[in-house]
Amino acid sequence: MNVINALTFDRQKDDWETSTGFIKRETPMPMLDEQADPRDAISVIVEVRYVGVCGTDRGIWHRQVFRDLISKSMEQEGKTQRILGHEFMGKVIQVGSQVENIYGIQAGNDVSGDSHVTCGKCFQCRVGEEEVCLDQKILGISLDGIFASYAKLPAKNLWQVDQERIRPEIAAILDPFGNAIHCCSKVDLKGKRVAILGCGPIGLFTVLLTRAFGASKIIAVDVAEQNLRMAKELGAHETIHIQKPAQASLSADSELLAHIQKLTHNKGVDVAFEMAGPNSSVLNALEITRSGGHIILFGLRDGDFQIPRFKNIVVKGLTLHGVIGRQIFQTWQTSQRMLSDKTNGIQEKIWRVILKEGKDTIIPFDHYTKELMEQKMTQHPKIILKF
Ligand SMILES: [Zn+2]
Ligand SMILES: [Zn+2]
Structure with missing residues (x-):
């Protein structure tokens, strides 16, 4: 055998x-x-x-x-x-x-x-x-x-895949790139202020894509400085370094909230992308998003979460989108186009920076x-x- x-x-x-x-x-x-x-x-x-x-x-x-x-x-x-x-x-x-x-x-x-x-x-x-x-x-x-x-x-x-259009190392990560495309297809991003909570690879792809889809202010948030440096290089307008919260913390990060309020002239972001996973990050997303805004929930963790003052989701009129996987094959079509277009710099930046x-x-x-x-x-x- x-x-x-x-x-x-x-x-x-x-x-x-x-x-x-x-x-x-x-x-x-x-x-x-x-x-x-x-x-x-x-x-x-x-x-x-x-x-x-x-x-x-x-x-x-x-x-x-x-x-x-x-x-x-x-x-x-x-x-x-x-x-x-x-x-x-x-x-x-x-x-x-x-x-x-x-x-x-x-x-x-x-x-x-x-x-x-x-x-x-x-x-x-x-x-x-x-x-x-x-x-x-x-x-x-x-x-x-x-x-x-x-x-x-x-x-x-x-x-x-056509290697003339997409280099093979990047074709290998079309799957997670597609996650970011799927997340960014949930709401119209033109002119929006967005925050990306969690700048691992999919968060970093989301920085590139929110830029390409017309977001006017992109705020990248992470616990790791090196991820934030990459986010900045990929096109984030602002980066905010946060501390890993205590395990049991059930409140949003007040410093983060204050920082976001300052950057958005006390309005909050229109769209928050939760791409980190922990309960605390979901709470941050709920707090930093303006009334009437959207939250893209992509981070994934096993176990039960708690949301204090749950009624605020209703009172603020927030829309929550759970995003899993990719739309087969609509997402793949869009991914291919975004990577093939050499003028937007996305493929080049993934290769060079990430x-x-x-x-x-x-x-x-x-x-x-x-x-x-x-x-x-x-x-x-x-x-x-x-x-
Ligand atoms: Zn994966
Ligand atoms: Zn089925």
């Missing part, structure tokens, strides 16, 4: 409570076998070239998110080992018998793809709202992912060690593995 290397979590070998990291292990080379599984007729084998390491992957690295989803899905599949990872770019090397007929994809095509594998049957899927599918699986979480030199993927999730032209941010898969990865993940908001 042919085997390949993959970065994995094994529910029998890696204790969730005490282990960390992705463990490099051998796994069988994925194959198409339509007799054994008819779904292979609409699947492909991709030779993976570049993969992005996401905030979600960091959460799994530290065993903070998706414990139940990972272990339950493996139980259902009768597996003990999950291949992690979901942001990718690669080349199709083999296609199932129906793939070209139905999806127009052939061996040799360069592809990226959406990490959410939707059911196609539920009400939401049928009305074109696949991002909120009732029975979706996520690559690298509830299905085997792409931290491996080859992966078997459903053809319907693939997005063909990925530092690949210096120290792109790690050859063969060099992977837990220690190296941990070091690079603390130094850079976005890391890419190269096969």
